[in-house]
Amino acid sequence: MTIEETTIDSFGFTEVTDNEIPYHVAGYAKGVCSDPYEVDSYTYVPPSGWKVMSCTQMPFGTHGVPDGQPTVLIWCEPESNLVAINESPTLSPQPPNGLPAAAAVGVSIVGIIIGFWVLASTLKRNKK
Numbered sequence: 001m002t003i004e005e006t007t008i009d010s011f012g013f014t015e016v017t018d019n020e021i022p023y024h025v026a027g028y029a030k031g032v033c034s035d036p037y038e039v040d041s042y043t044y045v046p047p048s049g050w051k052v053m054s055c056t057q058m059p060f061g062t063h064g065v066p067d068g069q070p071t072v073l074i075w076c077e078p079e080s081n082l083v084a085i086n087e088s089p090t091l092s093p094q095p096p097n098g099l100p101a102a103a104a105v106g107v108s109i110v111g112i113i114i115g116f117w118v119l120a121s122t123l124k125r126n127k128k
Contacts, residue, residue, distance in 0.1 A: 003049050003078045010047040011076065014064030018075075024053075026075045028063035033072055042070055050076045 003022045013027030031044030033055035046052055054075035061067035 003080070006047055006049065011050075011074070013074070014071075017073070022078060024075065024077045025050075026073070028058065028065065028071055028073055030065045030069050031072045031074075032070045033057050044072050044074055046074070046076045049079055051079050053077050 006021055008016055008019050008021065008025060008027075011025055011027060011029065013025075013029050016025070016027040018024065018026035029044050030042075032040075032042045034040065034043045044052065044055065052074055054073075056073040058071040058073055060071060061069055062071050063073075065071040
């Protein structure tokens with residue numbers, strides 16, 4: 001199963017708090033937070049291709065988990081940060097009037113120089 005094919009049901013949450021597949025998911029589930037190297041039968045394990053980024057132990061039997069059962073609040077993200085997404089690329093701001101970037105910088109510098117010249121001339125006139 002790919003990240004894009006993952007459904008919220010595959011996480012086994014009893015209560016979903018955030019469903020932003022394929023970016024991240026969060027919710028409450030039956031289980032405990034433990035060291036990834038000490039997985040036992042109560043450790044929360046996410047679906048294949050996902051990793052637990054945050055795990056908070058909650059009071060037993062809350063948020064839809066049966067009484068007496070361990071409850072965790074889980075935040076998961078894909079194991080790979082490279083999630084294929086159908087979005088148009090973000091466009092960078094274009095220089096005014098379609099000028100090349102270097103020309104736009106030159107125009108900006110000239111504008112600053114003229115601004116200082118006008119300010120200096122005004123101050124010089126006011127001193128007389």
